[in-house]
Structure formats: C-alpha cells, structure tokens
Amino acid sequence: MIAQQLLNGLITGSVYALFALGFTLVFGTHKILNLAHGSVFMSGAFAAYFAVLNGLPLWFAMVLAMLCGGLVCYVIELAAFRPLRSRGQIEFAALIASIGANLMISSLAQRISNTKVLRFPFGTFPVQFYTVMGVRISLLQIVIVCVVAILLAGLLFYMYRTSFGRQVRAVSGNERAARLLGVSPNVVFFQTFFISGALAGMAGVLIGLSFNSIHFLMGEPYLLRAFVVVVLGGLGSITGAVVAGLLLGVIQTLTVAYLPTGLSDAIIFSLLFIILLVRPSGLFGSAITATAARRQ
Amino acid sequence: MLAIRDLRAAYDGIEALRGVSLEVQAGAMVALVGANGAGKSTLLNCLSGIVPAAAGSVVFEGEDITRVSAHKIARRGLLHVPEGRQILVDLSVEENLRLGALAARQRARRETMDTVLALFPILKDKLRQQAGALSGGQQQMLAIGRALMGEPRMLLLDEPSLGLAPLVTDQVFAALRTLNAGGLTILLVEQNARRAFLSTSWAYLLDQGTIAKDGPSAALAQDAEVIARYLGHLAAGEG
Ligand SMILES: Nc1ncnc2c1ncn2[C@@H]1O[C@H](COP(=O)(O)OP(=O)(O)OP(=O)(O)O)[C@@H](O)[C@H]1O
Ligand SMILES: [Mg+2]
Numbered sequence: 255m256i257a258q259q260l261l262n263g264l265i266t267g268s269v270y271a272l273f274a275l276g277f278t279l280v281f282g283t284h285k286i287l288n289l290a291h292g293s294v295f296m297s298g299a300f301a302a303y304f305a306v307l308n309g310l311p312l313w314f315a316m317v318l319a320m321l322c323g324g325l326v327c328y329v330i331e332l333a334a335f336r337p338l339r340s341r342g343q344i345e346f347a348a349l350i351a352s353i354g355a356n357l358m359i360s361s362l363a364q365r366i367s368n369t370k371v372l373r374f375p376f377g378t379f380p381v382q383f384y385t386v387m388g389v390r391i392s393l394l395q396i397v398i399v400c401v402v403a404i405l406l407a408g409l410l411f412y413m414y415r416t417s418f419g420r421q422v423r424a425v426s427g428n429e430r431a432a433r434l435l436g437v438s439p440n441v442v443f444f445q446t447f448f449i450s451g452a453l454a455g456m457a458g459v460l461i462g463l464s465f466n467s468i469h470f471l472m473g474e475p476y477l478l479r480a481f482v483v484v485v486l487g488g489l490g491s492i493t494g495a496v497v498a499g500l501l502l503g504v505i506q507t508l509t510v511a512y513l514p515t516g517l518s519d520a521i522i523f524s525l526l527f528i529i530l531l532v533r534p535s536g537l538f539g540s541a542i543t544a545t546a547a548r549r550q
Numbered sequence: 551m552l553a554i555r556d557l558r559a560a561y562d563g564i565e566a567l568r569g570v571s572l573e574v575q576a577g578a579m580v581a582l583v584g585a586n587g588a589g590k591s592t593l594l595n596c597l598s599g600i601v602p603a604a605a606g607s608v609v610f611e612g613e614d615i616t617r618v619s620a621h622k623i624a625r626r627g628l629l630h631v632p633e634g635r636q637i638l639v640d641l642s643v644e645e646n647l648r649l650g651a652l653a654a655r656q657r658a659r660r661e662t663m664d665t666v667l668a669l670f671p672i673l674k675d676k677l678r679q680q681a682g683a684l685s686g687g688q689q690q691m692l693a694i695g696r697a698l699m700g701e702p703r704m705l706l707l708d709e710p711s712l713g714l715a716p717l718v719t720d721q722v723f724a725a726l727r728t729l730n731a732g733g734l735t736i737l738l739v740e741q742n743a744r745r746a747f748l749s750t751s752w753a754y755l756l757d758q759g760t761i762a763k764d765g766p767s768a769a770l771a772q773d774a775e776v777i778a779r780y781l782g783h784l785a786a787g788e789g
C-alpha cells in the first residue's frame with residue numbers, strides 16, 4: 255500500500271516540479287517572482303481543452319497548450335515587466351505587476367468559461383490501468399511521467415549544452431557582464447519567459463487531464479506549491495525544483511493517505527519551516543544565494 | 551578609431567562626466583588615469599552602452615554608437631573588460647570563453663580559442679574548472695581572454711591590475727603589449743599611473759568628470775603637476 259502511495263506521490267510531485275521549473279527559471283535568471291505563473295498554467299489547460307473540443311488530437315492539444323502558455327508568459331513579460339525594467343530596481347514593482355496580470359488573465363478565463371468547471375469530453379484519454387508488482391498505475395500516469403522526464407531532459411540539454419542556455423545562465427549570473435559580451439538581454443528574456451510558460455502550460459494540461467477539471471482559478475493552489483518547491487529546492491535551482499517537487503508530492507500524498515484530513519498543508523509548511531531553519535538557502539540553493547551575496 | 555565629444559553622464563542627477571572629449575587612434579594604446587571617483591569607470595561604461603549618455607557623442611569607426619545598446623556595441627567589436635573582472639563564476643572557464651565568442655561576427659572560430667590559450671596558457675589546464683575557482687590573476691586573464699574571443703577591433707580595460715600581485719600584473723601587462731603590438735587598439739584605465747605611462751603612448755588625465763590634461767605618456771610622466779598629484783603619493787605609497 256505504501257508503495258502505491260509513493261508512486262502516486264512521485265507522479266503528482268513530477269507535475270509540481272514541472273510547474274515550479276518555469277517559475278524558478280524566471281526567478282533564477284531575472285529575479286522576478288512571476289505571480290501570474292498560475293494563470294499561465296491555467297491558460298495552457300484552457301488551450302488544450304478548446305483544441306480537444308474542436309476535434310484536434312490530444313498530443314496536438316498538448317503542443318498548443320505549451321505554445322499558448324509560452325506566449326501568454328511572454329506577453330506578461332512584454333506588457334508587465336519590460337516597461338518597468340527601463341527604470342531599474344524592478345523586483346518589487348514586478349511582483350505587483352504580476353499580481354495584476356494574474357487577475358486580468360483569470361478574469362478573462364472566467365468570462366470565457368462562464369465561471370464553470372470545464373471537462374474534457376469522455377474518452378479524451380483512455381482509462382487504462384496496469385498492475386506491476388502489485389502497484390496499480392494508469393496509462394495517464396505513465397504519460398505524465400514520460401512527458402515530465404522528456405521536458406526536463408530537454409530543459410537540461412538546453413541550459414547546459416547549447417549556446418542559448420549558456421547565455422541564459424550568463425544573464426542569470428551577471429546580466430551586465432553578459433551584455434558586455436554581446437548577449438542580447440531581450441533574446442534571453444524571450445527564451446526564459448517562453449520556456450517558463452510552455453512548461454507551465456503543459457503542467458496545466460496534465461493536471462486538467464488528471465482531475466478532468468479545468469477552471470479559471472485552477473492555478474492558484476499550484477502557485478502556492480510552486481513557492482514551497484522553489485524555496486525548498488533553492489531559488490533558481492533546476493535540480494532543487496525537481497527534487498523538492500517530488501518530495502512535496504510524496505509528502506502530500508502520504509499525509510493525505512495516512513493522517514486526518516486537513517493536516518497535509520500544515521505538515522508541508524511546518525516541514526518547509528524546519529528545513530529553512532537548517533538550510534536557509536534551500537536544499538540546492540547555494541549558487542544563487544552566493545551570487546546574491548557577492549553582489550552586496 | 552574612437553572619438554568622444556563632450557560626453558556627459560549622471561547618476562540620479564549627480565554628474566559623473568561633465569563633458570569629456572577624447573580620441574584614440576587605430577592601433578594605439580592609450581591610458582586614462584585619474585583618482586578614485588574621477589569617473590573613469592563611468593566613462594568606459596558609457597562607451598560600452600551600460601550607462602546611458604546624457605549628452606555628447608561617441609563615434610566608433612566612423613559610426614555614432616552613443617545610443618546603441620551594449621550587446622550591439624560588443625558585436626561591433628568594441629569590447630569592455632569591466633572593473634572587477636565580472637567573470638561568470640558559476641560557468642566553467644571554457645563556457646566563459648565560448649560566451650565571449652558571441653560578439654565575434656563570424657561563428658566561434660577554433661583558431662581564436664587557440665590564440666587566447668596561447669596568450670594565457672594557464673587557462674588551458676583549467677578549461678573545465680568553474681571560473682569562480684580561479685585565482686584573481688587567472689580571472690583577469692580569463693576576463694581579457696573572453697573579450698578576445700569576440701575578436702575585438704578595440705579593447706576597453708578597466709583596472710586590469712586591481713588586486714593582483716606585482717608579478718601577475720607584469721604578466722597581464724606583457725600580454726596587453728603583445729596584443730597591441732599585434733594591432734589591437736587599447737584604452738586602458740589604470741590607478742597605477744606610473745605603470746600606465748610606461749605601457750602607453752598617449753595618456754589622458756581625468757579629474758572630477760573632465761579631462762584635465764593629455765599628452766604623450768612619456769611627457770606626462772615628467773610633468774611636475776602630474777608627478778605631484780598622481781605619481782608623488784604613489785611613489786611614496788606603493789613604491
Ligand atoms: N552606480 C552608481 N550610482 C551612483 N553613483 C555612482 C555610481 N557609480 C559611480 N558613481 C559615482 O560617480 C562618480 C564616478 O565614479 P567612477 O566609478 O566612474 O569612478 P572611477 O574613476 O572609476 O573610480 P575608481 O578608481 O574608484 O574605480 C563617483 O563619484 C561615484 O561615486
Ligand atoms: Mg573605476
């Protein structure tokens with residue numbers, strides 16, 4: 255039984271990680287906490303829903319969701335963050351701007367959906383279960399794990415094996431020095447925000463499929479969890495986000511399964527509190543905090 | 551090569567440059583000397599597009615670059631090795647160098663990397679190391695090498711000797727003279743006026759945001775006022 259819960263937890267956690275990766279990418283690179291990340295996630299789910307409704311195959315709907323998430327996220331950057339950037343010191347202003355963007359996108363989605371919960375048509379994803387060594391796993395869960403693994407591998411390849419990724423890491427480490435070397439900040443901004451949004455968009459579809467429920471506020475609880483994941487993993491750390499995401503999924507599933515209802519969040523946040531007491535920069539957070547300290 | 555006319559820049563209304571005019575001929579190695587806070591770094595930052603100019607003009611190879619953004623200036627071949635080196639500490643030495651190649655108009659060429667490693671052989675053994683693990687002198691060499699990867703037409707150097715041991719400083723300056731002898735135009739900001747005069751043909755003195763004096767480096771080194779203001783205390787302080 256515990257193996258089953260562990261598996262479920264890991265799969266939930268992998269989606270948390272996927273969602274948090276984009277959040278941490280933007281924060282790590284640009285020091286912007288994008289509180290509209292939840293609505294980007296939601297817009298991905300919406301895009302996939304309407305694609306499926308219009309008879310498009312699910313895989314194509316997923317691609318559309320990523321494109322839509324990426325675009326929405328980049329539009330947020332263009333409309334909310336870029337105008338602030340020309341005035342320097344934007345961290346706090348960006349936080350407020352992202353809350354505004356979140357409200358606008360959510361209200362738009364509320365109008366589109368008439369405040370109703372949207373559900374994928376029956377049969378969008380085949381309900382199929384396999385039993386491996388006494389553990390039940392659904393086809394959807396297998397797909398989720400594969401999708402997350404592929405996207406994570408893609409992200410790591412991009413960040414550590416391509417010139418673009420090198421530029422992103424350069425801007426993350428020292429934007430001014432990067433510009434002096436010929437790195438165009440706007441090109442980097444486009445890439446980080448687009449990727450961040452695309453990952454969130456895919457996470458939105460996966461969650462939408464898992465619960466077969468899509469609504470305009472579906473991103474909010476995930477934003478809160480992304481916070482936990484990113485702080486726990488270490489701000490800006492990819493490895494940290496993945497490990498912390500999986501950890502969070504497992505803890506949550508186990509507490510829900512074995513403890514009285516309602517305790518789950520209390521336990522998650524107490525744990526976060528304790529871990530931060532011991533490791534203030536999170537599990538993998540040395541790099542970013544060290545850079546931040548060096549800047550002081 | 552580079553002509554600056556009446557350049558002005560300010561931080562929050564406080565003027566740091568009050569009309570600087572200066573010229574660097576192609577192939578020259580020119581020094582810019584001045585006390586702490588004179589505005590030397592501000593001037594270089596203005597040239598490379600990091601700090602916006604409030605007035606005046608910067609013309610590089612016949613084209614006005616006063617309002618061009620920093621990355622485009624770098625891609626035009628005017629490369630700035632900033633104060634404090636500013637290497638990317640979390641990236642490997644090789645990654646730092648490869649980033650530098652971004653400014654080169656052609657795609658990264660294998661020869662450029664070889665030339666840079668021949669100039670700074672110590673970097674060769676450390677290509678896979680994190681740049682943050684290098685010593686100060688090695689970081690300075692990496693910062694210069696990284697700029698060279700961009701195949702610069704002209705190099706702006708901000709206090710390359712900052713915090714380096716004399717022996718390492720000698721190595722860095724020897725490399726700079728080699729580069730200049732190879733035809734690279736260099737504008738060198740230096741606190742150590744004596745050393746700056748020794749390695750350059752022409753020098754400008756910056757004082758409170760304006761050029762107070764300029765002339766052949768050898769002549770400035772003999773100038774009574776310059777000796778009193780810039781060489782005297784150095785002679786007493788740093789030997
Ligand atoms: N980012 C900044 N914000 C506000 N004022 C600044 C900033 N940078 C420099 N200044 C001010 O502008 C003036 C010129 O500074 P700058 O750094 O250009 O001098 P410098 O000649 O390079 O000095 P140093 O020899 O110490 O490097 C100084 O008065 C400094 O206090
Ligand atoms: Mg300076």
